[in-house]
Amino acid sequence: MSSFIIGMLWLLLFVGGGIYLAYHRVGLVTSTVASGVALFAYTNWGDGSFLWLALLWLLWGGVAALNLIEMRREKITRPALDIYRKMLPSMSDTEREALEAGNVWWDGELFSGMPDWNRLMSYPAPVLSDEEQAFMDGPCEELCRMLDEWDIAHERGDMPPDVWAFIKKHRFFAMIIPKEYGGLEFSAYANAMVIAKLASRSTTASSTVGVPNSLGPAELLLHYGTEEQKQRYLPGLASGDEIPCFALTSPQAGSDAAAIIDSGIVCKGTWEGKEIVGIRLNWEKRYITLAPIATVLGLAFKLYDPDHLIGDKDDYGITAALVPTDMPGVTIGRRHNPLSVPFQNGPTSGKDVFVPLDYIIGGQEMAGKGWKMLVELLSVGRAITLPSSGAGGGQAAAYAAGAYTRIRKQFNVPVAAFDGVGEALARIAGHTYIMNAAVSVTSGAIDQGEKPAVPSAILKYHCTELGRKVGQDAMDVHGGKAIMMGPNNYLGRSYMAAPIAITVEGANILTRSLIIFGQGAMRCHPFVLRELHAAQDPDEDRGLAEFDDALFSHVGYAISNLARSFFLALTHAKMSAVPLNTPTRRYYQNINRYSAAFALASDFAMLTLGGKLKIKELLSARLGDVLSSIYLASTVLKHFENQGRRASDLPLVEWSVRTLMYNAQEQLHSFLRNFPNRPVAFFLRLFIFPRGRTYSSPSDELARKVVDVITHTGEGRERLSEQAYTAIEPGNPLGLLQEALALSEELAPLEAKLRQARKEGLITADFLGHQIEQAETAEVISADEASALREYHVKVEHLLAVDDFAPDQIGRGGSVTEHTPSDDAPAAPPKKKAASRKKAAAKKKASKTKTARRERKVASATDK
Numbered sequence: 001m002s003s004f005i006i007g008m009l010w011l012l013l014f015v016g017g018g019i020y021l022a023y024h025r026v027g028l029v030t031s032t033v034a035s036g037v038a039l040f041a042y043t044n045w046g047d048g049s050f051l052w053l054a055l056l057w058l059l060w061g062g063v064a065a066l067n068l069i070e071m072r073r074e075k076i077t078r079p080a081l082d083i084y085r086k087m088l089p090s091m092s093d094t095e096r097e098a099l100e101a102g103n104v105w106w107d108g109e110l111f112s113g114m115p116d117w118n119r120l121m122s123y124p125a126p127v128l129s130d131e132e133q134a135f136m137d138g139p140c141e142e143l144c145r146m147l148d149e150w151d152i153a154h155e156r157g158d159m160p161p162d163v164w165a166f167i168k169k170h171r172f173f174a175m176i177i178p179k180e181y182g183g184l185e186f187s188a189y190a191n192a193m194v195i196a197k198l199a200s201r202s203t204t205a206s207s208t209v210g211v212p213n214s215l216g217p218a219e220l221l222l223h224y225g226t227e228e229q230k231q232r233y234l235p236g237l238a239s240g241d242e243i244p245c246f247a248l249t250s251p252q253a254g255s256d257a258a259a260i261i262d263s264g265i266v267c268k269g270t271w272e273g274k275e276i277v278g279i280r281l282n283w284e285k286r287y288i289t290l291a292p293i294a295t296v297l298g299l300a301f302k303l304y305d306p307d308h309l310i311g312d313k314d315d316y317g318i319t320a321a322l323v324p325t326d327m328p329g330v331t332i333g334r335r336h337n338p339l340s341v342p343f344q345n346g347p348t349s350g351k352d353v354f355v356p357l358d359y360i361i362g363g364q365e366m367a368g369k370g371w372k373m374l375v376e377l378l379s380v381g382r383a384i385t386l387p388s389s390g391a392g393g394g395q396a397a398a399y400a401a402g403a404y405t406r407i408r409k410q411f412n413v414p415v416a417a418f419d420g421v422g423e424a425l426a427r428i429a430g431h432t433y434i435m436n437a438a439v440s441v442t443s444g445a446i447d448q449g450e451k452p453a454v455p456s457a458i459l460k461y462h463c464t465e466l467g468r469k470v471g472q473d474a475m476d477v478h479g480g481k482a483i484m485m486g487p488n489n490y491l492g493r494s495y496m497a498a499p500i501a502i503t504v505e506g507a508n509i510l511t512r513s514l515i516i517f518g519q520g521a522m523r524c525h526p527f528v529l530r531e532l533h534a535a536q537d538p539d540e541d542r543g544l545a546e547f548d549d550a551l552f553s554h555v556g557y558a559i560s561n562l563a564r565s566f567f568l569a570l571t572h573a574k575m576s577a578v579p580l581n582t583p584t585r586r587y588y589q590n591i592n593r594y595s596a597a598f599a600l601a602s603d604f605a606m607l608t609l610g611g612k613l614k615i616k617e618l619l620s621a622r623l624g625d626v627l628s629s630i631y632l633a634s635t636v637l638k639h640f641e642n643q644g645r646r647a648s649d650l651p652l653v654e655w656s657v658r659t660l661m662y663n664a665q666e667q668l669h670s671f672l673r674n675f676p677n678r679p680v681a682f683f684l685r686l687f688i689f690p691r692g693r694t695y696s697s698p699s700d701e702l703a704r705k706v707v708d709v710i711t712h713t714g715e716g717r718e719r720l721s722e723q724a725y726t727a728i729e730p731g732n733p734l735g736l737l738q739e740a741l742a743l744s745e746e747l748a749p750l751e752a753k754l755r756q757a758r759k760e761g762l763i764t765a766d767f768l769g770h771q772i773e774q775a776e777t778a779e780v781i782s783a784d785e786a787s788a789l790r791e792y793h794v795k796v797e798h799l800l801a802v803d804d805f806a807p808d809q810i811g812r813g814g815s816v817t818e819h820t821p822s823d824d825a826p827a828a829p830p831k832k833k834a835a836s837r838k839k840a841a842a843k844k845k846a847s848k849t850k851t852a853r854r855e856r857k858v859a860s861a862t863d864k
């Protein structure tokens with residue numbers, strides 16, 4: 001063997017061995033021993049020169065010395081700790097509390113660069129209990145049947161009294177309240193499924209039901225309330241006798257909610273005839289959901305104690321209290337109009353409202369703990385209400401668009417057959433699958449005891465953004481049908497509502513730019529928070545020991561991620577270990593690769609930019625996108641397994657993961673392109689993209705397969721829209737579209753006969769009604785077949801119809817119908833004057849006549 005080959009073999013042993021040790025995260029002691037053995041062998045049997053060997057042994061000696069912990073701490077760690085302390089970015093209490101909220105779950109695995117898939121795979125698939133399933137099939141289905149979004153949003157500006165009464169009677173507001181207080185005590189998964197179903201039918205209803213089951217008085221009381229407070233409020237909240245709201249946002253403080261100026265001054269005052277120490281509250285809040293009809297207000301304010309009546313502090317900080325809205329000084333009742341989606345939302349103010357100290361949630365000892373309470377609860381709540389609304393809206397849009405684009409023909413073919421429309425349909429289906437997976441897997445994890453703060457922010461941002469995208473695509477493929485508002489428009493209202501979900505519970509730009517990566521980097525990184533805590537430890541020796549351990553583990557982790565990122569990119573992750581040997585195994589491997597690349601990029605970003613990364617929002621947003629993409633892709637894979645690995649879902653899974661992983665690649669690339677330290681960016685690119693950007697977005701062929709899933713009846717289409725309200729009944733467009741889609745498939749052979757007859761010249765008419773007639777006369781189809789075709793086309797014409805109005809019917813008030821408010825009505829709609837009532841009745845009659853005329857026209861046209 002030539003000395004060159006022998007030299008290469010030695011090189012391979014050292015480099016390959018080094019990569020192997022780093023890739024598998026072998027500890028320092030074992031690595032020192034292994035490299036020592038290799039060096040010993042090389043010294044004895046290799047052909048290295050004396051100088052070269054001396055250099056290698058010196059290097060090895062340096063590594064070996066790191067095992068002498070006492071010396072390492074003094075010589076390396078202590079100076080490093082001093083520098084670190086000087087570099088530490090300043091952090092406010094509110095920031096710290098936000099950072100420490102919730103716990104770390106699968107997000108931590110992804111941040112590690114070496115995810116342990118068994119951790120994710122070991123979680124059971126979430127299922128509804130019998131009771132929860134009965135609720136979904138019973139009251140939830142029934143409520144959907146009662147909801148008429150046009151009537152609610154256009155005619156009344158509120159849900160009708162019978163709907164309010166039904167919601168309260170069946171305890172829709174009490175899904176999170178334990179049974180002992182009269183609630184339903186549903187799992188997070190069931191809560192999410194109920195909201196998704198309602199969202200598929202009415203944005204107003206899903207928002208109204210979502211809020212009390214998310215962050216609000218009930219949730220705050222359950223976690224922090226005293227037993228007395230729980231007993232006082234929870235039964236009423238469960239029965240709907242108490243209507244809650246939570247008021248944090250004020251005109252000055254929106255995203256920067258901790259900057260509220262609403263105040264509570266500890267002072268003496270008279271309460272039930274006695275002088276007590278209490279709080280004088282003054283507030284001005286806006287945008288508060290349910291505030292106009294609330295009976296109890298969860299109020300966030302800053303607590304001050306200038307006379308030191310409860311302690312020696314002047315300023316306690318943000319505090320949360322429960323304030324009954326019938327107290328003197330409290331103002332509620334006025335309403336905002338959130339994009340014409342009339343869930344109850346409005347401002348509230350309070351002037352010198354005096355309440356006892358025990359109105360503070362959790363009592364006096366929770367004074368100043370309001371912010372911590374809020375961010376803790378948000379770490380779970382953010383993963384449920386808004387994401388499941390997005391998923392429910394997506395399910396409805398996918399179900400509708402899939403059927404509509406099959407029954408709507410242009411150029412004599414269903415519009416779904418055009419690739420341009422198909423591209424949008426594939427996005428509708430794929431994005432809906434991603435939302436379904438994210439909601440199901442994350443709420444399932446919450447039910448297993450996780451409080452995943454970072455995934456919650458990921459879900460909040462991405463499910464509302466994907467919901468908006470799906471809404472937009474669904475509008476586009478429906479053309480003018482979705483533009484004309486009226487009872488026949490089943491998309492316009494939820495499209496209009498999309499920005500609401502984007503804005504609430506942490507506006508999306510802020511969530512993406514500041515929270516996902518900002519919180520993730522500190523919380524999910526295996527060592528950053530440990531280092532931070534160690535550096536702040538008042539016990540110097542303990543802090544040094546802890547910092548030393550964290551620092552050296554951190555260095556090992558960074559080296560490992562360098563090796564993993566490089567090796568996985570070079571080999572397209574083909575040798576990476578995955579939990580399953582299924583058609584999806586390559587996707588697991590690609591997530592492994594991007595997890596390592598992401599961990600590497602994050603570390604170098606933090607190392608080189610330090611505290612400045614916080615204000616470099618474009619960089620941290622892109623890293624957040626990478627984390628989000630690999631998180632969402634993992635939930636897609638897990639959801640596929642949870643649902644029994646159904647073959648018909650495979651195109652959806654592949655499209656979703658490909659889209660997400662392509663996005664991860666592109667965002668990582670943009671991050672490196674814009675990274676200010678160019679040498680570091682160059683170095684990182686070598687390790688992350690040694691073969692360039694090799695990942696492709698979904699192919700056209702794959703997109704066509706996805707389109708097939710939602711444009712044909714079958715289990716794939718049904719499963720994708722599993723929670724949507726799809727009962728086939730008058731007034732439910734989703735059910736009627738499904739009926740028409742099924743008929744179109746059934747009658748496809750007859751339509752084919754018609755087309756053939758046209759080609760052969762047996763049929764000459766352009767108009768379909770005439771074609772059917774001619775085909776029947778020419779005995780191309782039988783009389784029964786002709787009648788089936790006619791019936792189908794009448795249904796289609798109805799589904800394609802849009803509304804029109806007399807000029808004076810456009811605008812509010814023209815067509816409000818009479819309703820009888822029940823005792824349960826929270827706010828009766830304003831009574832109309834007799835003259836106006838007559839006018840409305842006349843218009844209604846005219847409108848009915850017009851509809852009847854249109855129906856006759858359609859029928860006679862198809863009869864001809």
Ligand SMILES: Cc1cc2nc3c(=O)[nH]c(=O)nc-3n(C[C@H](O)[C@H](O)[C@H](O)COP(=O)(O)OP(=O)(O)OC[C@H]3O[C@@H](n4cnc5c(N)ncnc54)[C@H](O)[C@@H]3O)c2cc1C
Pocket residue numbers: 245246247248249253254255256286287288289290338345500503504505506507508509510511513514617
């Ligand atoms: C329909 C609706 C219902 C609501 N319900 C409630 C409720 O029940 N209770 C309650 O207390 N509040 C409620 N809110 C308030 C909601 O939480 C706030 O609207 C939200 O926090 C944003 O505040 P803002 O609207 O003042 O926007 P601003 O804070 O003025 O933000 C404007 C824009 O700047 C961005 N931005 C701000 N700071 C940053 C930053 N540092 N980095 C990047 N981008 C940033 C935001 O993302 C946003 O895009 C509701 C709002 C709406 C619209």
